[in-house]
Amino acid sequence: MFDSPSIIAGLEIGTSKVCAVVGEENESGALTIIGLGQAPSRGVRKGEIVDFELAAEDIRTAVAEAEQMADVEIRRVYLGVTGSHLRGLNNRGYHPVASVDREITADDVQDVMRNAKAVSLPPDHSVVHTVRQHFLVDGQGGIQNPVGMLGARVEVDVHVIHGVRNRLQNALRTVKGLQIEVEEVCFNGLASAMAVLNSEHKELGALVIDLGAGATEYVVHANGIVKHSGVIAVGGDHISNDLALGLKVSLGRAEQLKIEHGNAIHDDGVRGQTLTLNSPSGLIEKTINLEHLRRIMAARVEETFELIAQALEKEGFSDCLRAGVFLCGGGAHIPRIKELAGEIFDLPVSLATAGSLSGTTAALDQPEFCTGIGLVKFGSMQARGRTRGGRGFFNLRGALGSWLGRR
Template sequence: MFNGTNIIAGLEIGTTKICVVIGELKADGSMNIRGLGQAPSNGVRKGEFINPKEVAEDVRAALAQAEKMADVEIRSLYVGVTGGHIRCFNNRGIHHVYSADREITQEDVEDVIQNAKAVNLPFDNSILHSIRQHFIVDGEDGVTDPVGMHAAQLQVNLHVIHGKTNRLQNVMRLVQTTSLQVDDVVFNGLASSLALLTAEQKDLGALVIDMGGGTTEYAVYSEGVIRHSGVLAVGGDHITNDLAYGLKISLSRAEKLKKAHGSALVNEEIGDQTISVTDELGLEIKRVKAGHVHLIMSARIEEVFKIIAEEVEKAGLMNLLRAGTVLGGGCTHMPGIVKLAEKVFQMDVVIGRVQNTGGLVEALEEPEFATAIGLVRYGAIYQRKPVAQPGWWSRFTEFIKKLMSLVR
């Protein structure tokens, strides 16, 4: 049992479930999911911790399950973060190339990125991600690697995602109380997009929406790069709340009713049919009209989609989404959600499937695990440690070779 450098773990602390996924990055670059563990989430509301002790216990339970399944011991993991405090913007950095021949070097690239990162955030915010979009070389846009090009001015566009420092620190502190190290904190919406989108969809332009219990995260791509992202502190739990309030039933019955008879679309043909609401023993408490249930549900989901559509429109990206919208998260189990999204966004919508990843089918096929799998994929893309360290013998022979070449 070991946590070799090719083992990567992701932890999503959701409002509904706490989930750990363990992946193995193979030497050929492919990803294999080896372990999945989950525990119902008892201490989180709208993505915020209301009972950290309970959250830590749930993390331990999910981790133990995943470790057992993967037969590895995890010491560090990539942790997803979300919440209404997370914001994004795009920023441009400018740098003048001073060398005599005006050839752009790696140092110029690092300088321009530093320049773009120097942003004025609200005092209590920290940068979560600053993701490179494109370079602009003497006004020529869309350059992906400017090193070696000749120019007087180099610019770069970055997508910056930031959040409240104390909320981000709370996540790190909580994970550390479980004796685990945090490899990195990652925005859940970014993680979901890494799991659900193909490179082609990113090129064509796509919107990813992950609708969970207390939050809905989204991310927009076009021309291969992330352009916009955000979080709404609204999710499936609000639909349950609306049903409980509107039908005068308890939250637990509303949740059961939503899952068993819910629909995101109002179907006039069955609108007058009645659904029986039962207690724990299966005895009928009351009967409600299907049309009423579906109307309450569709109103809330439509509202969430409309807010996202407005945001995407405001960012000027709506017409660039040629690959359409991809849905993830537990709410995608709801019948009719794809049709409703198509109506609001006026484009093709599909339920996302995890891309380019093998292993546990039960993890890959359920849309609610996309975030945790995406965290593992983030680790594979951004981890700084090499996949396999050369052993001491090959390092020693390398050293001798270098010495010999100096002597010769």
């Protein structure tokens, strides 16, 4: 079977795993996940490709597995991007209404959107997303579609996500080199939020944190719109590095200790406890102080949440998150991470999954696949926007044209 318009594929080239997800949309628009493939990622550090050949091999493996499971051929994907160079900012565009009768037209809307996108960026940066938040007509905000309304001035608030052009292009070029077309790119944090949040959460206000291996992405929704986004250059790999250094063990051993004995909270319950590490031949190799391990790990996880909490406070979003915090990514597996996030953000916390989508695969329950599944959801929304003659919710294509190199 070849891919048809109802087949949508998402690809996350993560630091710990490459993951391809296939969704199928029926005539009524319901989305089912029908395939998932993954491969350990060897060519990525901190969310960005550092070895093209290895990354290409891992993508090929993940895509082949997803193709086999879904029984489709993947020719184009919605590609997830991340990296600490990505930045989110809010901007407002202005436009005087041109017509004599002051009725706002579709052209006015296009002009004001163009104005809002004209953000002054560093010269090496490109816009990844311009997410429309709401329109204002003569200062009255909260308007979804001003066409047909009367006014002298129309404005639009947008959330712009931008990043270093060359670094974004690395992921694109690797995928294209495999004869897979990149339909559009999507910031991983937005994709995860799409998989995890329903419209009520978005309305009430929610913070989604995706705790990956090389980076942690976060996105704030409130009043139904994207308010804020960011990437923290700290992830699970940093915890393992800290453990390797602090406990004087190999990186591989540190990763294993983290998974088997790690915890987000350090408490007195482990005081004086030790772990014995054996060599492959069964000899006692080393004794590890569990209290020390827990203290090192808790400090890193705490730091990650604190950085996000500070960023939200600075932007004034701490008080508008009534649906609370949603944790996903592999880091959501860390025992008691929910408790720690609750203490730091002083909000209700949920361990998130992409459970609102139906599908045959058990991975829907695993927090590390939220991005991949969210990319499929993003693709489905964008495709629907296009067939309705719109430009998709995120107004991506115009912004991306220049560096996607096809328009």
